[in-house]
Amino acid sequence: MSDTHGVALRLAACGKTFGDGTRALEPVSLEVARGETVVLLGPSGCGKTTLLRIIAGLETPDAGGRVLFNNADVTGIPIERRNVGMVFQSYALFPNMSVADNIGYGLKIRGVSRAERTARIAELVALTGIEGLEQRRIDQLSGGQRQRVALARAVAVRPSVLLLDEPLTALDAALRERLRGELDRLLRTLGITTIYVTHDQAEAMALGDRIVVMRNGAIAQVGSPREIYFAPASRFVAQFVGAANVLEATAADGHLALPGGRVRLADGVASGPVTVMLRPEAIRVVAAEGAGLCGRVDAVSFVGDRQRLTVTGAAERALTIDVASSLAVEVGQRIGLAIDPDAVRLLPGDRR
Amino acid sequence: MRARLIFAAQLLFTLLVAAFLIVPAVLSMLAGVTANYFRGIASGLTLQWVVQVWELYAETIARSFLVAGMTLVVVLAVGVPAAYALNVRGGRLSRMIEEIITLPLAIPGLAIALALLLTYGGFSDFRRSWLFIVAGHVVFTLPFMVRSVMAVLAAIDVKTLDEGAASLGAPPWRRFRDVIVPNARPGIVAGALTVVTLSLGEFNLTWMLHTPLTKTLPVGLADSYASMRLEVASAYTLVFFVMIIPLLTAMQLAADRAGGARSKGKRP
Numbered sequence: 001m002s003d004t005h006g007v008a009l010r011l012a013a014c015g016k017t018f019g020d021g022t023r024a025l026e027p028v029s030l031e032v033a034r035g036e037t038v039v040l041l042g043p044s045g046c047g048k049t050t051l052l053r054i055i056a057g058l059e060t061p062d063a064g065g066r067v068l069f070n071n072a073d074v075t076g077i078p079i080e081r082r083n084v085g086m087v088f089q090s091y092a093l094f095p096n097m098s099v100a101d102n103i104g105y106g107l108k109i110r111g112v113s114r115a116e117r118t119a120r121i122a123e124l125v126a127l128t129g130i131e132g133l134e135q136r137r138i139d140q141l142s143g144g145q146r147q148r149v150a151l152a153r154a155v156a157v158r159p160s161v162l163l164l165d166e167p168l169t170a171l172d173a174a175l176r177e178r179l180r181g182e183l184d185r186l187l188r189t190l191g192i193t194t195i196y197v198t199h200d201q202a203e204a205m206a207l208g209d210r211i212v213v214m215r216n217g218a219i220a221q222v223g224s225p226r227e228i229y230f231a232p233a234s235r236f237v238a239q240f241v242g243a244a245n246v247l248e249a250t251a252a253d254g255h256l257a258l259p260g261g262r263v264r265l266a267d268g269v270a271s272g273p274v275t276v277m278l279r280p281e282a283i284r285v286v287a288a289e290g291a292g293l294c295g296r297v298d299a300v301s302f303v304g305d306r307q308r309l310t311v312t313g314a315a316e317r318a319l320t321i322d323v324a325s326s327l328a329v330e331v332g333q334r335i336g337l338a339i340d341p342d343a344v345r346l347l348p349g350d351r352r
Numbered sequence: 353m354r355a356r357l358i359f360a361a362q363l364l365f366t367l368l369v370a371a372f373l374i375v376p377a378v379l380s381m382l383a384g385v386t387a388n389y390f391r392g393i394a395s396g397l398t399l400q401w402v403v404q405v406w407e408l409y410a411e412t413i414a415r416s417f418l419v420a421g422m423t424l425v426v427v428l429a430v431g432v433p434a435a436y437a438l439n440v441r442g443g444r445l446s447r448m449i450e451e452i453i454t455l456p457l458a459i460p461g462l463a464i465a466l467a468l469l470l471t472y473g474g475f476s477d478f479r480r481s482w483l484f485i486v487a488g489h490v491v492f493t494l495p496f497m498v499r500s501v502m503a504v505l506a507a508i509d510v511k512t513l514d515e516g517a518a519s520l521g522a523p524p525w526r527r528f529r530d531v532i533v534p535n536a537r538p539g540i541v542a543g544a545l546t547v548v549t550l551s552l553g554e555f556n557l558t559w560m561l562h563t564p565l566t567k568t569l570p571v572g573l574a575d576s577y578a579s580m581r582l583e584v585a586s587a588y589t590l591v592f593f594v595m596i597i598p599l600l601t602a603m604q605l606a607a608d609r610a611g612g613a614r615s616k617g618k619r620p
Contacts, residue, residue: 058515079518090509092516096534105530106520157520 006193007069007160008034009055014065016050024050026218027065032161037187037194039208041201043240047217048197049165055195056163057082069160085159085192089166091150093138099149100125100134106157124152127186143171144179151183155190162187162194168203180206201241205229213237229279235347238277245278245319246347256344260314261293266341275347280308280322282343285329291336295319297329311335377593384587401587405576409588412572413595415482419568420551423489427547430490431497432540436532438498439505440514450502454495461556464491468561482566488557493550497543504539505532541607548603552596569595 008031015027025047032038040048053059055067057079067075074082085106093102103124104117112120125131128148133141141149147167154162167183168176184207187194198204204211205225213220213228213236221233232238235246249256251274256263288294295314300307302325309321309329314337321337329335384402388395434453438446456464468488473479510532517527533540555570562571569592576585 056519058518079515080521080523083521084519086516086519088512088516090512092509092512094513094516094531094535095508096531096537105517105522109521109526153520163519 005158005191006034006162008032008071009161009193009195010066010068010071011051011055012066012068014051014054014061014067016047016054016059016065017062024217025054025061026216027062028219030212030219030222032193032195034193035191037196037207037209039196039198039204039211040214041198041204041208041211041241042214042220043199046214048199048212048214050217051214052163052165052195052197055161056084056086083157083160085154085157085162087147087150087154087162087164087167089169091146091170093146093149093153095138097138098134099130099136099138099141102138102149103153103156106153110157120156124156127189128152129182144175147171147179151186155192159192162190162192164194164196166198167196168200169198176203183207204241211241213240215240231345232277232347235275235277238345238347243280243320243322245280245283245315245317247276247278247315247317249274249276249315258293258315260295260337261291263293263339263344264341265344269346277345277347278319278339278343280320281306282339283319283321284338285309285321285323285327286336286338288334288336291338293337293339294334295337297331297333297335300329300331311337377589380586381590381593382586383583384590386583386586389582389586401581401583402590404584405587405591408584409567409569409572409576409591412567412569413591415566416552416569417595419482419485419489420548422483422486423493423551424544424547426486426490427494427497428540428544431494431543432501432533432536433528434494435498435501435505435536435539436510436528439502439510450498453498456491457495461488461492461554462560464488465557465560480563480565485558485561485566485568488561489551489554492554492557493547496546496550497540500543500546501536501539504536508535510535538607541603545600545603545607549600552599 010032011028011030013027013029014025015023016025017023028047028051030038040051042048050059054061054065057067057074057077061067061075065075066073069082079086094105097105100121103121107117107120121134125134128151130145130148130152133145133149138146138149147170150167151164154164168179171179180203187207196204196207208225210222211225211228212222215236221228221237223231223233228237228241232241232244238244238246247258249258250272251257251265251269252271254265254267254269256265256274256276293314295311297309298312298318299310301310305325306322307325307327307329309323311319311321319337323329382393383389385397385399386393386395387398387400438450465488468484468491469479472484472487478484513531513535514527517531518524522530553570554568555574558568558571559574562568567575573585573588573592576588
């Protein structure tokens with residue numbers, strides 16, 4: 001069952017201007033391989049949901065934009081004939097139908113026989129772990145159960161592409177984390193081409209083969225979770241995906257000059273003003289004596305699995321540093337900071 | 353003790369108000385079975401007036417139900433899809449259309465009737481048929497159905513449900529039939545109840561639109577008040593009650609059952 005299915009998806013110059021003249025999406029081009037999971041990540045209003053709705057067929061792109069499923073142009077085809085599976089943020093489950101009827105609705109529309117439908121429903125109920133709920137009404141389900149029913153309903157029809165619009169947002173934090181794991185396992189099992197919209201970078205990291213970071217209706221960066229995290233293309237991506245210290249400083253003879261000392265840079269960095277990014281966990285705390293870079297602990301916030309320090313004096317602005325929760329540090333203490341040259345990421349100059 | 357006094361006072365007040373409303377109806381119905389109203393009950397009880405009403409006006413009663421039923425059919429066929437379309441489309445145009453549909457409520461029935469007569473009076477077959485009255489009733493009752501259904505649709509985020517059904521491959525009419533109508537049912541039932549009630553009791557419009565051969569129950573009632581013995585008119589009222597109360601009760605029960613199923617389902 002782990003063979004891939006679904007279609008290869010291609011978007012060519014898909015922009016969207018709404019009737020009132022609002023530009024929701026700049027013309028965007030994107031290719032998604034068959035079986036791939038691509039996450040559209042960005043803050044609210046970045047155009048990610050509009051892009052998803054264009055793929056679904058719920059919105060038509062502005063003139064010139066094209067949506068292709070396996071190289072067939074589907075731009076003019078409405079959603080009901082695109083064979084997509086969609087999970088809505090509010091799930092859009094039908095309150096007038098039982099769980100089983102919800103899951104089987106797409107099959108019923110397609111004229112699948114009752115026996116075949118029953119078998120497929122049983123298969124999906126088992127896959128999503130909602131056994132025993134088949135005859136329940138939708139309003140008798142918990143949030144997590146609804147999410148599973150919505151997913152089962154969307155994949156029941158073996159769609160060409162699975163579209164998920166913030167499917168976990170409506171759930172509380174603990175449940176969200178658990179379902180994220182389940183969803184990841186399920187998407188791998190199904191191996192279907194998937195577009196997943198979220199504003200939660202942890203979700204994006206966990207689920208995406210690739211992440212498309214969006215901002216102001218345009219794509220800011222496309223890459224694997226690791227590329228996005230370790231080599232962000234801009235200050236926006238660096239700060240939106242995970243925590244980041246972004247510093248403007250001067251590079252001179254292979255070092256970064258900061259108020260609190262110097263940090264060695266990787267080879268080949270030209271001298272001059274640079275913008276760099278340091279991830280909080282890439283900075284180690286060492287003894288102040290003999291350290292290349294020093295600072296003063298301004299605040300310690302204990303978050304259980306680690307503690308987050310705010311360190312002033314080392315750079316122009318306060319640095320955020322994550323250290324092991326076992327490390328003994330006190331506010332006011334002077335500490336040394338060690339940073340691996342490879343952990344200092346150069347960002348392109350401030351274009352946006 | 354004090355609490356019991358207060359309770360007794362409240363009960364008495366409630367009974368008085370109820371009596372104030374019910375006694376005239378009872379007296380009217382009693383008059384319908386009194387041999388001679390001017391001599392009072394002492395003159396004896398009789399069903400002769402009821403029989404007379406039945407002989408004279410049975411036709412109007414049947415016609416009233418026919419008109420109400422037909423009005424309901426047309427209002428359902430037009431109003432429910434209209435409410436769906438207005439809800440899904442949204443925007444200023446939809447609100448304007450909603451206002452225009454509602455306008456007949458603010459215009460006196462006589463004026464609407466006059467407008468209908470001026471416009472369609474020339475089509476003499478239509479003018480003479482009971483369908484002409486149905487047309488008037490549809491204009492008058494449509495806003496109640498549209499409003500009632502729209503209120504329910506607005507409460508259930510019908511747009512997303514519609515998109516959900518569409519994503520599963522359902523063409524528009526299947527979405528309407530499988531998802532929209534079942535979920536709008538409480539609004540449809542409530543609207544239907546209102547439409548039938550209004551149509552059965554409608555007088556203003558109907559009085560203008562009717563011909564001697566297309567009298568409805570309320571028009572016949574007015575006719576009997578104007579030209580018959582008081583006992584006949586009263587017997588007519590009695591017949592009206594006997595006809596309409598079971599119908600409305602049945603419809604209310606049906607509405608309760610539809611609503612009841614929903615609220616029962618809400619319990620976890």
